Amino acid sequence: MKKTSLIQKLEVYKKEFHEISESIIQPSIISDQNQYKTLLKKYKKLEKIVSLYEEYNKKLTFLKEINFIIENDSDPEMKELASTEKYKILENLSSIEKESCRLLSSSKEECATEDHRNAAIVELRSGTGGDEACLFVEDILRMYTMYFKKSGWKYKIIHAQRGGIKGYKEIILDVNGEEGVYANLKFESGVHRVQRIPKTESQGRVHTSAITVAVLPKVKDIEININLSDIKKDTFRSSGSGGQHVNKTESAVRLTHIPSKITVECQEERSQHKNFEKAISILRSRIYQNEKEKRLKKISVKRKSLISTGDRSVKIRTYNYPKNRVTDHRIHKSIYDLAGFMNGNIQEMINFLKLFDKK
Incomplete structure (x- = not known):
């Protein structure tokens, strides 16, 4: 999955997580046990995804800082340390991406969402x-x-x-x-x-x-x-x-x-x-x-x-x-x-x- 596609998908889930967070505390939802249990189950699943997404964003920010050091710092030793750190961050990002895809769906087919599409044919x-x-x-x-x-x-x-x-x-x-x-x-x-x-x-x-x-x-x-x-x-x-x-x-x-x-x-x-x-x-x-x-x-x-x-x-x-x-x-x-x-x-x-x- 491409990074841009993953980020778009995670943004959708983050928005949905906040919507459920607001809905689940409403008296009308709490009084309906079946509805409340369904939303609570999805809330817990989305909570893991959102947490992973926040970690992903932190790593991306850190990666930008590392790239800036590599491109602009004049100290060879600092550049070498930054390059080593960059390798670790890229490995972490790759692991997060795989885990995100696993959480978002149980198969590769489900992971390929169409929700990012801004055009549709309606028949x-x-x-x-x-x-x-x-x-x-x-x-x-x-x-x-x-x-x-x-x-x-x-x-x-x-x-x-x-x-x-x-x-x-x-x-x-x-x-x-x-x-x-x-x-x-x-x-x-x-x-x-x-x-x-x-x-x-x-x-x-x-x-x-x-x-x-x-x-x-x-x-x-x-x-x-x-x-x-x-x-x-x-x-x-x-x-x-x-x-x-x-x-x-x-x-x-x-x-x-x-x-x-x-x-x-x-x-x-x-x-x-x-x-x-x-x-x-x-x-x-x-x-x-x-x-x-x-x-x-x-x-x-x-x-x-x-x-x-x-x-x-x-x-x-x-x-x-x-x-x-x-x-x-x-x-x-x-x-x-x-x-x-x-x-x-x-x-x-x-x-x-x-x-x-x-x-």
């Missing part, structure tokens, strides 16, 4: 429920875009497929920000279920529909090298808005990665070249995620938590409109402000998921 797809599911995709899209705005993140629509009457069958977003994009959004992967009375329902009965959300880390070409000979490219006319131009030119692109059989479509741009670039970006993230999920399956037996495994078949959340309630089933947490939640106030739920992740 929303309608599931069971027909037109109502398409409408809910549009509602969740609005929820996320309002959350992005509150977080100071930017987003672009890469691909969109409209529903039969209204809403979307599928929509894919490219989300970018200065920090915390993937670390926060990764918890959204899974099945989102809605319970409400559809506008088309004449008898006032509550219907249940579902959509799927997939959050993928956006990766660079140097991380996933795609051989163009492994890609089958098809072009077709866009079915989206765009007037006569869209109807007359085959600007939309469909890419199929032959080895993995992953297929990606993009038709938002009028330029075939731009659609190809966006499709390649999505394809790269999907291939990367596919490989990541294979690694996670190997270690899934060791993990009881499904909070951030990215398993898209797991029902993670229910939005119950008649009861004004949103419930996350992974942590059994309910928030009784569905209107506020749908207006982008989802950080509270994400913070709870962060606390319970990897417990």
